[in-house]
Amino acid sequence: MSDHLQDDNIERVFAAFDLDGNGEISWDDFEAKARGVGREFGLEVGSPEVQGLVEAYQELWDYIRGADVDVDDVVTKAEFQEARGAGRLSTSELLEKWLVVSDRVFDVADRDGDGYLDGNEFAGLYRGAGITDPQVAEIAFAAMDVDTDGRIDRAELLANVQGVFTATDESMKGARMLSGG
């Protein structure tokens, strides 16, 4: 892997966690998303599904905040990059924790409990996450639904999440999951 590709991957992984896109990772990114996704599906903050998601985000944040060397409760891109370079934020640990989050997200979004996300559930997930352009969800859904049966199962979702961390090429699985480009 060239340095250039590695840099691109760090950008993409950072962007995956900087959910409000303000260039910094903080607890606000995760708490706001958990609440937003829950609200979109009519779930109370105290519901088991939303609580499960909040706990998964908390585990992830506890790990990421190890990069917060100036202890201001914000992880900047520079701190993130520094920690990655020093081996304090490993890709495998980040991926493992992010997969738990994604698994809980699936539980929140699969409102009819059939084990699949259909187009409506998937669109709701993106709306809840604050991605208001419906086209972004449509493009991501089409890219993930490889057998074109109009629904996404848990394995398909998790494989795409994994792709965000490992993709070195825009054509690879997951590379376009969040950009919609």
Ligand SMILES: [Ca+2]
């Ligand atoms: Ca942020």
Ligand SMILES: [Ca+2]
């Ligand atoms: Ca900091």
Ligand SMILES: [Ca+2]
């Ligand atoms: Ca479903």
